[in-house]
Amino acid sequence: MKKEGEMADLRDFQGRIFAGLLIIFLGIVFLLGSLGRLDIGDFFSVYWPLFLIFVGLWHILGNQFRQNAFGLILILIGVFFLLVNLDILNKNIWKFFFPILIIIIGLWVLFKPRFIGIKERVPSIKEDDLGIFLMFAGVNRRIESDQFRGGKATVLFGGIDLDLTAAKLAGNQATVELNAIFGGLEMRVPEAWKVVVDSNAILGGIEDKHRHRPGDGPVPTLYVKGTAIFGGIEIKN
Numbered sequence: 001m002k003k004e005g006e007m008a009d010l011r012d013f014q015g016r017i018f019a020g021l022l023i024i025f026l027g028i029v030f031l032l033g034s035l036g037r038l039d040i041g042d043f044f045s046v047y048w049p050l051f052l053i054f055v056g057l058w059h060i061l062g063n064q065f066r067q068n069a070f071g072l073i074l075i076l077i078g079v080f081f082l083l084v085n086l087d088i089l090n091k092n093i094w095k096f097f098f099p100i101l102i103i104i105i106g107l108w109v110l111f112k113p114r115f116i117g118i119k120e121r122v123p124s125i126k127e128d129d130l131g132i133f134l135m136f137a138g139v140n141r142r143i144e145s146d147q148f149r150g151g152k153a154t155v156l157f158g159g160i161d162l163d164l165t166a167a168k169l170a171g172n173q174a175t176v177e178l179n180a181i182f183g184g185l186e187m188r189v190p191e192a193w194k195v196v197v198d199s200n201a202i203l204g205g206i207e208d209k210h211r212h213r214p215g216d217g218p219v220p221t222l223y224v225k226g227t228a229i230f231g232g233i234e235i236k237n
Helices: 002-034 040-047 049-062 069-085 091-115
Strands: 130-135 138-142 150-156 159-163 173-181 184-188 194-202 205-208 221-229 232-236
Touching: 002 040, 040 069, 049 069, 069 091, 130 138, 130 159, 150 159, 150 184, 173 184, 173 232, 194 205, 194 232, 205 221, 221 232
Parallel strands: 130 150, 138 159, 150 173, 159 184, 173 221, 184 232, 194 221, 205 232
Antiparallel strands: none
8 A cells, every 4th residue: 555655656746747847848938939039829830749749758657657558649649740840741741640540549459458567557357248349330238237347348430338327346346448439438337336447548538427426335346447549438327
């Protein structure tokens, strides 16, 4: 427990350093603009991709160089836009950007398990009670198992609606991996469950809207590993 607290303090310290440096950088930019040494409008129109690079670096440092794929993709996107804005890359390269980006995302989805760090913030998936892979389609799935042990659901260019409100967790704990790529995934859980989310999003969003109202006895805990790429994941009651 002490070690986890020390790691959390270290991440908080690194985050404050990075945020402080970013604020100082912005302050310098606005100061140069006030002194007439820099056109702020022109600067941001050209160098705005630096913020994607900063966020990518922040994500990598904040995760102790574990689970680097999300940060690296942000950095690559930022570098691409920056090189285009600086006319280092030809403007015609735009027509190749999104196909290449989709290929990179596909490689990440395919090989992501190989790059996950040794220590996870949430337990690994041990069983596969939930197993959905969907492309260009939609599905509604209601799970009523008394011994739900977790699993994985992935949607590409489609939609998944998961209803776990009638399920019970085996051993009061389970882990699910949810991936929404150019699609949407909605999951409903009981109010008595505690939900812990570990998420990554690239031009997408992951929202935990569920209300936790503990009942009597041990608190069932559902761990969620979520990835949203040009898509959305929503967790609610």
